[in-house]
Amino acid sequence: MNIGSDAVQLYCLGEKKFAHPNSQFMIHAIKWKLTNYTPDKLEKISTSVEILQSNVNDIYSDCFGGSFEYIKPYISNSEDLYLDAEDAERKGIVDEISDKQPTPKKCI
Structure with a gap:
């Protein structure tokens, strides 16, 4: 099973x-990837990316x-970090x- 990028953030939220x-x-x-944007639009995108990265940092920190x-160096530049299960x-x-399937809780 490969858990990449956004999925890691969701995975981290589990108890x-x-x-x-x-x-x-x-x-x-x-x-x-930014192409063909006006300077005003780029500034808005940049602000959004900074907010998103801050939120991701909070999730990873927890x-x-x-x-x-x-992991901080990997989320601060363009490198990717790959970890196997043991790491x-x-x-x-x-x-x-574990290679066992967890038993789901019963729903009402």
Whole structure:
């Protein structure tokens, strides 16, 4: 299972986080392709990107806890960070590595 980019943010919001032993996580800064925009539009986009990146940083900070400094360089530039399940567990993203299917809770 590959968990990339936006999916990592959603994954981090879970209370108990499981990963299959073959899972991979990809983390990177928000990226935009900008062409044919007026300076005013670029300024608005830039402000939006800064707000989005700040929100993502907050999610990652909560998810990674003390290991946030480890990923900070990857969300501050154009590099991507790839973590396998064991690395993700060491960094605090994964609570437990398991190849078993979790039993769903019963719904009313």
